[in-house]
Amino acid sequence: MHDLGAGRGPFWLDDWLRANATDVVAWRRRIHAHPELSRHEFATTEMVMSLLRSVGLKPWMLPSGTGVVCDIGSGDRCVALRADMDALPLTEATGLPYASKTEGAAHMCGHDAHTAILLGAARALAGAPELPGRVRLIFQPAEEVMPGGALDMIAAGAMEGVERIYGLHCDPRLEVGKVGLRVGALTSAADLIELRLTSPGGHTSRPHLTADLVHALGTVITSLPAVLSRRVDPRSGTVLVWGAVHAGQAANAVPQDGVLRGTLRTADHEVWTMLEPLVAASVESLLAPTGVGFSLDYRRGVPPVVSDPESHALMRAGVEAALGETAVAGTEQSSGGEDFGWYLEHVQGAFARLGVWSGEGPMADIHRPTFTLDERSLLCGVRTLVHTALATLA
Secondary structure (H helix, E strand, O other): OOOOOOOOOOHHHHHHHHHHHHHHHHHHHHHHHOOOOOOOOHHHHHHHHHHHHOOOOOOEEOOOOOOEEEEEOOOOOEEEEEEEOOOEOOOOOOOOOOOOOOOOOEOOOOHHHHHHHHHHHHHHHHOOOOOOOEEEEEEEOOOOOOOOHHHHHHHOOOOOOOOEEEEEEEEEEEEOOOEEEOOEEOOOEEEEEEEEEEOOOEEOOOHHHOOOHHHHHHHHHHHHHHHHHHHOOHHHOOEEEEEEEEEOOOOOEEOOEEEEEEEEEEOOHHHHHHHHHHHHHHHHHHHHHHOOEEEEEEEEEEOOOEEOHHHHHHHHHHHHHHHOHHHEEEOOOOOOOOHHHHHHHOOEEEEEEEEEEOOOOOOOOOOOOOOOOOOHHHHHHHHHHHHHHHHHHO
16 A cells, blocks of 8 residues: 655654554445444444544443544644545445445445544554643544434534534545645535425415415425525625425325425525524515415534634644645535534534545545545544644644
8 A cells, every 4th residue: 555645744643644544445445335224334334433442542332332432642722523424315426346235225325435534643642652732533424414423423522621623524626645634614504404395285276265286385395495595695605505305296186295405505604503593584585375274393513614724724733744835726615415514513623624535536426325535635634633632732
């Protein structure tokens, strides 16, 4: 396994990676072959606990049985490093010898790599001669669902005493050896909307004697996004997209119930805080003339991930120390959600995109059954997390 950061130090990290690079790859492949869905990461949690205990660390498990927290070092100052552990409900189609052995579950978002990287960083840091403070390891369950596992970790006390937090996510659009950084918002807030409508029903020949539920659904489908586009600053990147609509069976019968589901995303944290009441008021106004009854279930998903300037600078310094100045790459804000944002509601921090594309062939995107990564990125990730922690505690 070629280490793209070999010789950049510190000596104990170089030595550890030289001796254990194949272990990091093996951990990732083991997790990859045995994926576990959100809040069912029991075997992965036990594996993490065992590997941390084997080098003298004292991890503790969340009461749910999934999720691990562990401190390395001593002192008042504490920086946190986070990895997510859950798989997606997909069937893998990579044909790899270590492909998923679990029907309907696969690591197609790189969380197996994230976990192996943090394990590598943990065991390397555990062997350091001395650390300038504490490094807290957060192995988080359930990133792929809402509400996500970050809230579980926070509720369990994982952020107590932490001054900054950092994380990485695989990015198949970046070549291995590159790390994408950005000041400000990196991801978007993502909320779920479910609107249920009710009507007395009736014959389509007499819509004036009932409440036309399908027409009301159509009104919300077309008009609510338009209303939001006029009530929200267009620079915020706010977008409502419907993903499911269901009502009725017969062509000549006005249905009695229907449901509409979608996602509402925004890149602006301030806008995110005002969206729920705005959506509720807008839906009520749009449906009032129709006579249709409704219930709105608005589920706040995740806040945007916003890297503050100081944390960004520290992580940039970590990347440059780990892999060189040319490793730093710019990256665009995405409209996807990431529950790392919940940690940043409590402390400052930064999040980066780790290049995993080999540089040859197609870029296999995440959340697809064919997603793969260049395993050299695992060592790049270990180096980046270790150096970022050291830069922050220096």
